Amino acid sequence: MGPAPRVLELFYDVLSPYSWLGFEVLCRYQHLWNIKLQLRPALIAGIMKDSGNHPPSMVPRKGQYMRKEIPLLKQFFQVPIHFPKDFYDVVLKKGSTNAMRFLTAVSMEQPEMLEKVSRELWMRIWSQDEDITESQSILSAAEKAGMSAQQAQRFLEKIPTEQVKNKLREITDAACKYGAFGLPTTVAHVDGNTHILFGSDRMELLAHLLGEKWMGPVPPTPNARL
Amino acid sequence: MGPAPRVLELFYDVLSPYSWLGFEVLCRYQHLWNIKLQLRPALIAGIMKDSGNHPPSMVPRKGQYMRKEIPLLKQFFQVPIHFPKDFYDVVLKKGSTNAMRFLTAVSMEQPEMLEKVSRELWMRIWSQDEDITESQSILSAAEKAGMSAQQAQRFLEKIPTEQVKNKLREITDAACKYGAFGLPTTVAHVDGNTHILFGSDRMELLAHLLGEKWMGPVPPTPNARL
Numbered sequence: 310m311g312p313a314p315r316v317l318e319l320f321y322d323v324l325s326p327y328s329w330l331g332f333e334v335l336c337r338y339q340h341l342w343n344i345k346l347q348l349r350p351a352l353i354a355g356i357m358k359d360s361g362n363h364p365p366s367m368v369p370r371k372g373q374y375m376r377k378e379i380p381l382l383k384q385f386f387q388v389p390i391h392f393p394k395d396f397y398d399v400v401l402k403k404g405s406t407n408a409m410r411f412l413t414a415v416s417m418e419q420p421e422m423l424e425k426v427s428r429e430l431w432m433r434i435w436s437q438d439e440d441i442t443e444s445q446s447i448l449s450a451a452e453k454a455g456m457s458a459q460q461a462q463r464f465l466e467k468i469p470t471e472q473v474k475n476k477l478r479e480i481t482d483a484a485c486k487y488g489a490f491g492l493p494t495t496v497a498h499v500d501g502n503t504h505i506l507f508g509s510d511r512m513e514l515l516a517h518l519l520g521e522k523w524m525g526p527v528p529p530t531p532n533a534r535l
Numbered sequence: 536m537g538p539a540p541r542v543l544e545l546f547y548d549v550l551s552p553y554s555w556l557g558f559e560v561l562c563r564y565q566h567l568w569n570i571k572l573q574l575r576p577a578l579i580a581g582i583m584k585d586s587g588n589h590p591p592s593m594v595p596r597k598g599q600y601m602r603k604e605i606p607l608l609k610q611f612f613q614v615p616i617h618f619p620k621d622f623y624d625v626v627l628k629k630g631s632t633n634a635m636r637f638l639t640a641v642s643m644e645q646p647e648m649l650e651k652v653s654r655e656l657w658m659r660i661w662s663q664d665e666d667i668t669e670s671q672s673i674l675s676a677a678e679k680a681g682m683s684a685q686q687a688q689r690f691l692e693k694i695p696t697e698q699v700k701n702k703l704r705e706i707t708d709a710a711c712k713y714g715a716f717g718l719p720t721t722v723a724h725v726d727g728n729t730h731i732l733f734g735s736d737r738m739e740l741l742a743h744l745l746g747e748k749w750m751g752p753v754p755p756t757p758n759a760r761l
Contacts, residue, residue: 377714488603
């Protein structure tokens with residue numbers, strides 16, 4: 310038996326495109342590195358408010374930069390990310406509260422589905438420019454992820470419960486307590502130390518901290534079937 | 536004869552610790568990749584003002600994050616970076632105008648010295664917590680970089696000239712026109728396209744754009760002498 314896997318907590322929100330990049334990189338490396346990846350759905354709006362930070366797009370030139378950079382990152386990370394037409398409406402106005410509450414409900418009862426459902430929600434908002442706020446949108450993402458319609462409906466009904474709302478607040482607060490001011494935030498527990506890493510561009514530094522090999526954002530898949 | 540080297544413009548300010556990291560990485564790779572690195576001393580204060588951006592340390596949690604991250608990056612990038620004791624006074628209050636004007640004068644007349652003099656200024660402010668605003672401080676950095684006292688004095692006398700002030704404004708404006716909202720900003724001219732990359736954490740993406748091999752922030756040195 311080798312050494313115990315190091316726990317990585319990934320705090321993310323499907324509203325955040327850079328969270329998607331960080332998420333995919335860690336989902337790939339969880340099969341290659343000696344890590345235990347814990348997905349932590351959190352609310353980016355809550356973290357921004359609590360830290361006094363503002364979305365990068367509030368500085369117009371940062372917004373323009375993001376629009377140019379995302380297509381480069383799409384190719385480099387091999388994640389089908391695409392800017393929504395009406396960024397202001399989709400990201401800043403509509404937000405992700407219901408989607409993140411849905412993911413919270415999933416995390417509480419069926420955590421093994423969290424990766425796939427999160428990915429399908431990102432596919433909607435950050436790839437296909439589709440809604441993620443309506444019940445029908447969330448159900449559709451869950452079903453695409455392989456969840457039964459019945460089960461998805463059950464999770465949907467939990468969205469307005471205090472239990473789910475409190476859990477999402479609790480996870481968001483946990484990120485804030487670690488010092489988060491945006492997402493993705495990765496918290497790495499290594500040899501009794503806790504490292505907080507901000508952004509999708511700290512994964513090579515994470516590899517260094519873990520003593521694992523960095524093979525770029527698209528590492529070779531293990532046990533690739535011929 | 537191989538293909539012509541791709542021009543990379545690195546806009547930087549010695550006030551910016553992340554500029555130092557980006558600078559060292561590109562200085563290392565200029566001997567490994569088919570690139571022509573052009574160092575562009577610019578004024579970060581001017582870029583922040585023009586873009587409406589604010590230094591990350593204005594959000595307290597970002598400042599705390601930087602203090603934790605810099606020691607990790609020091610080790611990972613192998614750059615002897617160290618937080619000054621009084622960050623507010625050194626970075627936000629005293630600034631870098633004279634130092635950047637000095638580098639501008641050097642860039643105009645002795646550009647081959649720019650790399651070494653820039654590094655020695657960073658060594659003062661971002662490694663040894665030493666002043667970079669006084670004449671004596673700047674002279675000392677220049678001499679450590681291998682410049683004669685006489686030559687350094689000549690450049691120092693150019694600091695207040697309109698020629699030097701205008702040139703620094705011109706380079707800062709050029710960065711703004713490319714869309715910069717902070718430093719380091721790398722502008723890569725590749726196959727007729729212009730890519731702008733922000734931060735010290737986009738160098739692997741840069742390698743991808745150039746079709747060059749990324750070997751981490753500390754690549755093996757070419758022709759290492761035994």
